[in-house]
Amino acid sequence: MKVLRAARMERCIGCHSCSLACARQVHKSLSWNKAGIRISSAGGLSTGFEARICLACNPAPCAEACPTGALFQRKGGGVIQKKKLCIRCGECAAACPVDAIFLDHQVNPYVCIHCGQCVEFCPHDCLEMVELTSQTDGEGGSDD
Amino acid sequence: MIRDHFRIMVANLTTGKTSILDRPGRNEYLGGSGLAAMLFEEFGHMDRDWDDPEQPVIFAIGPLTGYFPLMSKTCCSFRSPYHNQYTESYAGGKSALSLRFADLDALVIVGKAKRLTALCVGSRRVETRDVEYMRGFDALQTGRVLRKMFPGSGRRSILRIGPAAENLSAYACINVDTYRHFGRMGGGTAMGVKNLKAICILGDRGFALPEGKAYSKLYKDIFKQLTTTEMMAKYHGLGTAVNINPLNELKSLPWKNMQQTSSPEADNISGERFADDTLLRNAACAGCPVGCIHVGFVREQFQTNNQYLYRQVGYDYEPIFACGGMLEVTDTGEVLRILDVIEKEGLDNMSSGVAMAWATEALEKGVISEKETVVKLTWGDTESYMQAVEYISRPPNDFYKLLAQGTLKCAEVYGGKDYACVLGQEMAGYATGEVFFVSEALGFRHAHLDAGGYSWDQKHEDKDVKAALDFLIDDARDRIVLNCMVGCLFSRGVYNDDLLAEALESVGYTGLKGKMPEIGKRVQKMRWRLRLGMGYDPNKVKIPKRYSEVTTWKGPIDMDYMDALRTGYAARIMDLGAPIEDDE
Ligand code: SF4
Ligand code: SF4
Ligand code: SF4
Numbered sequence: 078m079k080v081l082r083a084a085r086m087e088r089c090i091g092c093h094s095c096s097l098a099c100a101r102q103v104h105k106s107l108s109w110n111k112a113g114i115r116i117s118s119a120g121g122l123s124t125g126f127e128a129r130i131c132l133a134c135n136p137a138p139c140a141e142a143c144p145t146g147a148l149f150q151r152k153g154g155g156v157i158q159k160k161k162l163c164i165r166c167g168e169c170a171a172a173c174p175v176d177a178i179f180l181d182h183q184v185n186p187y188v189c190i191h192c193g194q195c196v197e198f199c200p201h202d203c204l205e206m207v208e209l210t211s212q213t214d215g216e217g218g219s220d221d
Numbered sequence: 222m223i224r225d226h227f228r229i230m231v232a233n234l235t236t237g238k239t240s241i242l243d244r245p246g247r248n249e250y251l252g253g254s255g256l257a258a259m260l261f262e263e264f265g266h267m268d269r270d271w272d273d274p275e276q277p278v279i280f281a282i283g284p285l286t287g288y289f290p291l292m293s294k295t296c297c298s299f300r301s302p303y304h305n306q307y308t309e310s311y312a313g314g315k316s317a318l319s320l321r322f323a324d325l326d327a328l329v330i331v332g333k334a335k336r337l338t339a340l341c342v343g344s345r346r347v348e349t350r351d352v353e354y355m356r357g358f359d360a361l362q363t364g365r366v367l368r369k370m371f372p373g374s375g376r377r378s379i380l381r382i383g384p385a386a387e388n389l390s391a392y393a394c395i396n397v398d399t400y401r402h403f404g405r406m407g408g409g410t411a412m413g414v415k416n417l418k419a420i421c422i423l424g425d426r427g428f429a430l431p432e433g434k435a436y437s438k439l440y441k442d443i444f445k446q447l448t449t450t451e452m453m454a455k456y457h458g459l460g461t462a463v464n465i466n467p468l469n470e471l472k473s474l475p476w477k478n479m480q481q482t483s484s485p486e487a488d489n490i491s492g493e494r495f496a497d498d499t500l501l502r503n504a505a506c507a508g509c510p511v512g513c514i515h516v517g518f519v520r521e522q523f524q525t526n527n528q529y530l531y532r533q534v535g536y537d538y539e540p541i542f543a544c545g546g547m548l549e550v551t552d553t554g555e556v557l558r559i560l561d562v563i564e565k566e567g568l569d570n571m572s573s574g575v576a577m578a579w580a581t582e583a584l585e586k587g588v589i590s591e592k593e594t595v596v597k598l599t600w601g602d603t604e605s606y607m608q609a610v611e612y613i614s615r616p617p618n619d620f621y622k623l624l625a626q627g628t629l630k631c632a633e634v635y636g637g638k639d640y641a642c643v644l645g646q647e648m649a650g651y652a653t654g655e656v657f658f659v660s661e662a663l664g665f666r667h668a669h670l671d672a673g674g675y676s677w678d679q680k681h682e683d684k685d686v687k688a689a690l691d692f693l694i695d696d697a698r699d700r701i702v703l704n705c706m707v708g709c710l711f712s713r714g715v716y717n718d719d720l721l722a723e724a725l726e727s728v729g730y731t732g733l734k735g736k737m738p739e740i741g742k743r744v745q746k747m748r749w750r751l752r753l754g755m756g757y758d759p760n761k762v763k764i765p766k767r768y769s770e771v772t773t774w775k776g777p778i779d780m781d782y783m784d785a786l787r788t789g790y791a792a793r794i795m796d797l798g799a800p801i802e803d804d805e
Contacts, residue, residue, distance in 0.1 A: 090512035091507070092510050100427065106428065107287055109427075111427045198510070200457075200511070
């Protein structure tokens, strides 16, 4: 099982191409929020950027918190989403330790499904898909 | 397509009330520049001055903002404090996508707040806050406080002004997010006169996309074109600063208040040198994978015993020309230190640099004395320029008060008009020759981006007045189309009219194929009508003597050629801006 890692965020230019790609291709939305990856500046004007992104927990606290099974454990790590089962309680987002789940104003959750479609839209190669062997430490390799 | 008409928010600072309006006109004006002009016709006042509280400040985006890469800019229009006529300025940052995701095609601000105010708008929010305590705050500090006031990191945009705009300098800018600006023609002061210190735009909603794969596929194609072409490599790599060396070689780099058009020292402030010595990282406007923003850093020792501080400062070709070459400051770090003060005070860096260059020469020539300049302005002396920037922003005397209104206005009183490097406003960094000088002096925004006169000069040795004027008018019209889309002008090599029509079609705006030239022309005329209606007379524009004294790669300036271009261009402008009869 591969998972998405924001391995080289020190290279990020804050273009939001990744979020826009996820929203466009995965969630069929024009948005920089309705996406599995969201970019914010790490502390305002002159510092770098950080990515809000699912760490692919195993076991996943969000899945454990989900009362209906709309989010359930993905083999290896992270979650699989069944939107039909979602009752929009927002428990998943509250349970995520890294705030990786975005809730829109109707409390629909948006979370990374580790499909890898955003990777090719990053102009600075900040993102990569890595093979999860067992429980990794969450750090992708850096080649710079 | 979100909707086939425009959705506009009008915030009235006098009454504190906000309304949402729908307006038709997408197929006639597209958005951006056209929409802003259309809204100025509705909300603006031809018969009242720029500082009338009822004059609007308008921010407008385009139909494809957020939908395609590099559709990442916002058009701001207002009646300018610089010349009391209609004008526009453009900026990116996160402003455009924030407006898109706030579900606003345009934000119109009218009225005047009683006390200094911050406005916050989003798709489900409008709020004004009294920020009188922020009076005098510099632009960086203002940004920091605003970020705490209106949380939403990464997906909001913060527009704010510094002290210069509060003090109504005619060339105060609006600072946007990370080192972006509505720089020219005094947009900051158009906000300042309304007691509007800041605007926070929350991009807090999303929209459904069209069914099918066509849109995603086209997006990918365009994304590829924009991230692989040579042209983009240039903006991403060294950035616009790459222009220093080639312009210097062409004897087209204004230097030392344009006493020279090249210098052996130029290499010390070249794009290459900036990258080697100071480049910290690149940054991008939201929605732009190119990332042309170059952030440099400079380290300063402030105490003995190895105590240092560092500053991060954005740089580009224009600020380096204005605050480097024009002032003969030839050290990258020193240029950044001047730009840092300008950033904080919230001034346009081109106007500030050129104004100080004139003041330095005027002081040297004895036209003014240190009584006026307070500090001894000397070529290459960073400290004196850093001080002078603060004086322009917060004038200690009548001289700086006037200088803050424009170099030529100051020269008219004190003398030294001949060497005021002013082409409608303080010049942009292209001493390329007759066509550029005329283009900037008479052009709509007096910006080098109005039309490619600088590149015409670099490519044509012949002196064909008609060909040059045809080019200026047509090139301006093509750029206006992209200004209506509010795409970044760096993408103009990719977004031709057909591709724009195809992109529009892919998200549901149909029937625009082949219509772009017509729309461009319509908006071109409309903008000129607005400006002429407010008293602009291109026939009266004078090009200062300094411009006839320079030598470029083509040799000395040909005054007859320049005069023919000037009168010819003025006639064409009068024609374009003639009152409507039956041409629509
Ligand atoms: S969404 Fe959060 S809690 Fe759930 S698997 Fe990802 S990181 Fe863990
Ligand atoms: S890996 Fe897929 S789901 Fe996750 S952020 Fe990227 S595009 Fe979205
Ligand atoms: S696409 Fe890459 S550079 Fe752009 S915001 Fe995402 S991670 Fe950063």
